[in-house]
Amino acid sequence: xxxxxDGKQERLRQICAIAARVFYEKGYDGASMQDIATAVGLxxxxxxxxxxxxxxxxxxxxxxxxxxxxxTVLKAVAPIADPREKLRQTILGHIDLVIRARDLEITxxxxxNRSLKGALRKKINARKKSYIRxxxxxxxxxxxxxxxxxxxGPAAPALPPRLAAYALLGMINWLYQWYRPEGLIPQSELAExxxxxxxxxxxxxxx
Amino acid sequence: xxxxxDGKQERLRQICAIAARVFYEKGYDGASMQDIATAVGLxxxxxxxxxxxxxxxxxxxxxxxxxxxxxTVLKAVAPIADPREKLRQTILGHIDLVIRARDLEITxxxxxNRSLKGALRKKINARKKSYIRxxxxxxxxxxxxxxxxxxxGPAAPALPPRLAAYALLGMINWLYQWYRPEGLIPQSELAExxxxxxxxxxxxxxx
Numbered sequence: 001x002x003x004x005x006d007g008k009q010e011r012l013r014q015i016c017a018i019a020a021r022v023f024y025e026k027g028y029d030g031a032s033m034q035d036i037a038t039a040v041g042l043x044x045x046x047x048x049x050x051x052x053x054x055x056x057x058x059x060x061x062x063x064x065x066x067x068x069x070x071x072t073v074l075k076a077v078a079p080i081a082d083p084r085e086k087l088r089q090t091i092l093g094h095i096d097l098v099i100r101a102r103d104l105e106i107t108x109x110x111x112x113n114r115s116l117k118g119a120l121r122k123k124i125n126a127r128k129k130s131y132i133r134x135x136x137x138x139x140x141x142x143x144x145x146x147x148x149x150x151x152x153g154p155a156a157p158a159l160p161p162r163l164a165a166y167a168l169l170g171m172i173n174w175l176y177q178w179y180r181p182e183g184l185i186p187q188s189e190l191a192e193x194x195x196x197x198x199x200x201x202x203x204x205x206x207x
Numbered sequence: 208x209x210x211x212x213d214g215k216q217e218r219l220r221q222i223c224a225i226a227a228r229v230f231y232e233k234g235y236d237g238a239s240m241q242d243i244a245t246a247v248g249l250x251x252x253x254x255x256x257x258x259x260x261x262x263x264x265x266x267x268x269x270x271x272x273x274x275x276x277x278x279t280v281l282k283a284v285a286p287i288a289d290p291r292e293k294l295r296q297t298i299l300g301h302i303d304l305v306i307r308a309r310d311l312e313i314t315x316x317x318x319x320n321r322s323l324k325g326a327l328r329k330k331i332n333a334r335k336k337s338y339i340r341x342x343x344x345x346x347x348x349x350x351x352x353x354x355x356x357x358x359x360g361p362a363a364p365a366l367p368p369r370l371a372a373y374a375l376l377g378m379i380n381w382l383y384q385w386y387r388p389e390g391l392i393p394q395s396e397l398a399e400x401x402x403x404x405x406x407x408x409x410x411x412x413x414x
Contacts, residue, residue: 027322030236111318113384115234163392163400166385167378174377177320185370193370201408 015040015050016064019057020104028058028108028115058112059120065105066127073097074134083141088195090135091168095191098175107176136165139202146203159202168198222247222257223271226264227311235265235315235322265319266327272312273334280304281341290348295402297342298375302398305382314383343372346409353410366409375405 019036026035033054037047051057073093080086097106109124116124140161159167171194181187226243233242240261244254258264280300287293304313316331323331347368366374378401388394 027234027236029234159400159404163397164404166381167401167404170378170381170384171374172377173384174373174381177377177380178373190370193366194374197366197371197374197408200411201404204407204411 012050012060013064015042015047015057016061016105019051020061020065020108023058023061023108023112024104028112055117055120058108058116059124061105062109062112062116062124063127065103065109066124066131068103068105069094069097069131074131083138083145084199087135087138087142088199090138091172091195091198092191094169094172095175095194096187098172099179099181099187110173110176132165132169135168136161139164139168142199143202164202167201171198219257219267220271222249222254223264223268223312227268227272227315230265230268230315230319231311235319240264262323262327265315265323266331268312269316269319269323269331270334272310272316273331273338275310275312276301276304276338281338290345290352291406294342294345294349295406297345298379298402298405299398301376301379302382302401303394305379306386306388306394317380317383339372339376342375343368346371346375349406350409371409374408378405 018040019031022031022036022039025031033047034044036057037044040047042050051060073090076093077086077089080089097103098110109128143158143161175190179185179190222243225247226238229238229243229246232238240254241251243264244251247254249257258267280297283300284293284296287296304310305317316335350365350368382397386392386397
């Protein structure tokens, strides 16, 4: 009762982190509020007091995941002026976010996309769209900045920035389905290979 | 009782197609066998008689989805000798498979990846791996075949075929999350743009 707003926020984030793990393991539909209460160490009533409903909890997890994207990737690239370096760092940051197994909020965003309904889904989708537009806009800037030789020649017409953005996000987001950090391919090798591949696909070999 | 093996197989595929829609709408964990029995028009006991268990049903759906991949995409490209054209047609066929909303078996394979457990999961994963190896091998052939100018120069080292294959499958498989056939981008435009982007990323602009 005497919790401050910051304390409440911090407690909610702790609950989100644990609940994300339960949703990751059992699926949103398969996990009960009792499962989550047990994992968090609350009674079911206590959990409802903190999060309101299961739907709301999923929303809070996704919202927290988008906060993590903002606070790590977007904040880090904000001071970078050069569009190309800014895009490169965004790609590296996004790959890192998907690969780091501890941020299961990100996996829940990627996997439980359709589990959220109504107004809460709209709110999360608005945040996702704003990120996609950010990437799309950076791609368009990089395309405009590319020296003429890369844009002329017998090459195919430039890839529309929106399609390029979705191709990029697909490559990266799909990592949660197959990539294992403990496997044969180190993250740094994967990340550099993906960056090279993407820029070459976008701009040609000097990309 | 008098059903032939073919008749049984056909009946199982019908059940799979309907159950795939129920799993798509409710999620594997959220859908009950009663939901599926109702959708198929069987009693719950009748459904169990046909499919054995919910786990087995998920396996049959995924297996059927892999059959569709074999029977449409892989069969169509089998006679093509040129690796590059073969890879191009494989990409177009795979995109078509993910986009066509009626083949929800494919979406279930993509989305319920982790819902299947144990021996059945291993069997599906073996079929998936065999497809990934097919794509990876085609990519390696295309890289070897590429004329020297594309492989030399100041370009970055060639993308390892395995990473190229996963980047490609990520781009394509992620379509189920965002692409709407009724939206602004026609499938043909999307497919050509993705093919161009992928070959350029792999080989440079003459790709």
